[in-house]
Amino acid sequence: MKDHNHYGMFIEVSEDCPVSQAEIPKAKGDSKTVPVIHYEMIAGHPYRYTQEDVLFETYAIRNDIAEEQREAARQAFFSKGQPCLRTSSLGKRYGWGIHHNAEGKMALYAVESDEYKAFANDESIKRVKAMRASRK
Template identity: 30%
Template structure:
């Protein structure tokens, strides 16, 4: 089974983002950004990346709760894009911090916590994918 989980890692905002601070994505559209934000905001270190990505996928596909165990195995039977491709990190100014157990939290780019994580040599830094080609 493939995985998108990281440990002791910060996915930094994309180098080409225009976001100067962590902003909430627009509500009511059911976008991936909105769904990820709702699942993570004020719920620090409760989900893994695999859980977040699959939950958003399953919700958007309307997969019933009783079928999600099987669907999860099928979903991760092949490689999937990780949170480096998330619109939250590409467009809305949010980094993703993964703790020692692989649980994640949103970290706004304009926060003291983000600055501390950037300076922490024990934390691996991975940039979010750019929105445009160089």
């Protein structure tokens, strides 16, 4: 199975991100949105989860997959291509950079923080921008 994680990489906010200070995504009604799930997993547990963990757990929560079915569902989920977190609203809309350490585990950094600026200027890691929200 293909490895969908990133290692030693920093995803900067997109060029057209509308905020200059990071915002915490809010749930809409009773259901958690994808950005809320991403934020809660990564911000609540820095450097605990990989991109694969976050992508699959989001899918499992939103599709109400039972715990005993998750291993098979995870295999099926990653058997086809999945978008990476460069497409996440965290970097496109909410102002969060995502750092992937050498083990592929992630943490969030607010665009206005000193830590964000340090990662954005760190020549020793791969740096990419989150996908643009609009196609210009």
